[in-house]
Amino acid sequence: xxxxxxxxxIADSYDKNNITIGVLGGHSGLDVCRxxxxxxxxxxxxxxxxxxxxxxxxYKTRKDGRGCIDETxxxxxxxxxxxxxxxxxxxxxxxxxxxxxxFWVYFDFKDIENNFEVPIYxxxxxxxxxxxxxxxxxxxxxxxxxxxxxxxxxxxxxIDRLVIVKVNEAIRGYExxxxxxxxxxxxxxxxxxxxxxxxxxxESLDKAVIEEYVIGAQVNFNYFYSAIDDELELMGTDTxxxxxxxxxxxxxxxxxxxxxxxxxxxxIETGHxxxxxxxxxxxxxxxxxxxxxxxxxKECPPGIIGPFALQGAIAADKGKEEMVVFDVSMRIPGSPLxxxxxxxxxxxxxxISYGERIAMEIKKAIEQDRLEDIVT
Numbered sequence: 250x251x252x253x254x255x256x257x258x259i260a261d262s263y264d265k266n267n268i269t270i271g272v273l274g275g276h277s278g279l280d281v282c283r284x285x286x287x288x289x290x291x292x293x294x295x296x297x298x299x300x301x302x303x304x305x306x307x308y309k310t311r312k313d314g315r316g317c318i319d320e321t322x323x324x325x326x327x328x329x330x331x332x333x334x335x336x337x338x339x340x341x342x343x344x345x346x347x348x349x350x351x352f353w354v355y356f357d358f359k360d361i362e363n364n365f366e367v368p369i370y371x372x373x374x375x376x377x378x379x380x381x382x383x384x385x386x387x388x389x390x391x392x393x394x395x396x397x398x399x400x401x402x403x404x405x406x407x408i409d410r411l412v413i414v415k416v417n418e419a420i421r422g423y424e425x426x427x428x429x430x431x432x433x434x435x436x437x438x439x440x441x442x443x444x445x446x447x448x449x450x451x452e453s454l455d456k457a458v459i460e461e462y463v464i465g466a467q468v469n470f471n472y473f474y475s476a477i478d479d480e481l482e483l484m485g486t487d488t489x490x491x492x493x494x495x496x497x498x499x500x501x502x503x504x505x506x507x508x509x510x511x512x513x514x515x516x517i518e519t520g521h522x523x524x525x526x527x528x529x530x531x532x533x534x535x536x537x538x539x540x541x542x543x544x545x546x547k548e549c550p551p552g553i554i555g556p557f558a559l560q561g562a563i564a565a566d567k568g569k570e571e572m573v574v575f576d577v578s579m580r581i582p583g584s585p586l587x588x589x590x591x592x593x594x595x596x597x598x599x600x601i602s603y604g605e606r607i608a609m610e611i612k613k614a615i616e617q618d619r620l621e622d623i624v625t
Contacts, residue, residue, distance in 0.1 A: 250362045253551075257621035260501060262367040263343040265615050268295050269320075270608070271339060271367070273327060276349040278605065280585035282317040282410045284604025288312075288612055293320045294604060295335075297327050297355075297458050302378050327355040331364045334494060335534035336517045345624060346608060354377055364587065365539045367621055369552045370607065375545065375579045381415065385548065387577040394544040396537055396559070398574045401461040414440070416449050416457035426453075428513065442513075463573045465562030468524060470572070471582050473536045473606050476554045476622050481538050482596060483531070484556070484603060485587030490520040503623045521584035525591070530563065554623055555610065556603055558582040581607075 270285040274296035282292040294304040301323050310316040320342075322335065327336060339346070343386065345367045358377040367375075369490035378386045379392060392396045402408060412433050418426040426449045430436040436459075443449045444586030447540065473482045494514050496504055526534075558578040563570055581603050593595060594600035601609075614620045 251364075251366060252259075252553075253625050255366070255414065256368050256624055259340060259366065260345070260620045260624050263368075263515050263620075265429070265582075265620070266321060267291070267343050269339075269342040269344045270342040270611070271295060271342075271346040272453065273351040273355075274301060274321070276351050276583055277581045277585060278304070278315065278349070280582070280602055281347050281349075281607060282308075283602040284602050284606070285604055286293075286317045288608035289430055290608060290611070291342075292317060293322065293339075294318050295322045295324065295327070295330050298325050300322055313391045316411045319548055328350060328357070328360070331356075331360050334364055334517075344368075345370050347371070348373065348376065350580065350583060352580070353379065355574060368620075370563075370611065370623055371556070371625065372545075372549065373553060373625045375549050375553065378549070379577065379579055382456045387579075390541065390544055390548060390576075391574055391577065393539075393548060394540040396574055399463050400461040401537045403459070404434050405430075405459060408433050408436055408459065411462040412436075412459050412552075413462045414457050414459050416443075417453045418448060430459075432486060457580045460575075463562055463564050463575075465564035465573060467562045468526060469521075469558050469560040469582065469584065470538070471527045471556070471584065471587050471603075472533050473556050473603070474538075474553050475610060476551070477610060477617065477619060481535065481542055482606075483535065483538070484606065485584075485590035485592050485600070486524055486526050487584040487590070488524045489560075490522060495519075509604075515610050521586055523584075523586040523589040524532040527561075530594075532574075532600060534572065535571075537574075541577075542566075549624070553579065555607060555625070556581040 269291045271293045272281050272293045278294055285292050304318045305321050308316050308318050310319045319590060344367055346367050348369050348371055353376050362374060377383055380386060391444040394480050402412060408430055411429060412541050414428050426443060430439055434550060440454055472482045473484050497508060497514055500508060541601050542553050556571045557573045561572060562574040564573050585602060588600040588602040591600060614623050
């Protein structure tokens with residue numbers, strides 16, 4: 250992995266009065282750029298040919314001040330960002346990159362960890378820990394932090410309750426072809442159907458995680474850890490919209506049964522809905538976030554920097570409300586809706602987006618000459 254000291258030297262060599270904030274053209278790029286522009290930074294989106302118009306046309310910066318994308322670099326594929334010429338151009342523009350889910354969807358982890366010599370805001374080495382088949386991954390960190398997550402079954406033969414089998418699609422390995430099962434026989438039947446339809450591969454099925462299905466109100470808790478102030482903030486809460494699951498659950502039960510004769514539920518991330526929570530659980534949620542931050546600092550130094558999310562459900566077992574975490578996002582989450590929930594407004598007076606909060610942090614780091622504390 251590129252040494253952090255090497256990245257810190259690059260950041261230290263930058264013209265601090267002319268910092269550019271770089272994003273990949275997708276996921277949360279627009280949210281980041283909107284916030285960065287508001288705080289005076291130049292913005293740059295690295296796009297993939299064939300899906301660049303959002304950044305080169307629709308939201309480009311105009312002379313009258315509209316728009317939030319100042320500049321674009323259009324590549325044949327996102328992974329070309331690690332080519333020496335592209336990296337050189339980014340460094341010349343004093344670019345600090347904000348990583349997001351696209352970094353682990355379209356890149357080889359090792360390429361980003363070892364060959365991308367551009368400062369990244371956040372902890373680049375932790376992105377791979379979102380994957381369920383790597384050592385010391387999110388489950389390991391949750392266990393170390395004492396945060397409840399669904400019971401993991403070691404073998405399909407152990408299925409004795411409703412489970413969700415977390416397996417990736419055959420065509421788009423980053424998307425989900427999850428399915429539910431209640432027994433070993435049920436698992437075999439459903440997995441064979443998916444294999445026959447070539448929706449999954451035997452390899453991805455062998456790597457799948459079999460997780461108990463926890464019933465509860467699904468909520469994503471979106472945090473921001475300030476390495477400058479050593480303080481955890483709750484940016485907001487949301488829940489997911491998934492295709493085609495959301496369409497199915499809106500049908501009456503009898504119609505759901507008819508539809509399921511012709512198609513299977515798919516859990517493909519399509520969007521998010523802002524949601525609020527009771528004040529009575531906020532302290533519990535902060536405690537979970539603080540435990541997770543401390544654990545990452547111990548297990549994966551320097552630990553989480555900036556945005557992350559604990560995603561799951563509030564379960565009520567024996568009358569006790571408890572957060573059960575299904576997934577951890579170790580970078581900016583996919584929802585731009587955090588500013589529409591009140592949590593950051595309780596702290597700052599007005600609700601702010603992730604993009605704006607990141608801009609505030611980078612600006613403060615520059616003012617205090619502490620850029621090396623927030624980049625890796």
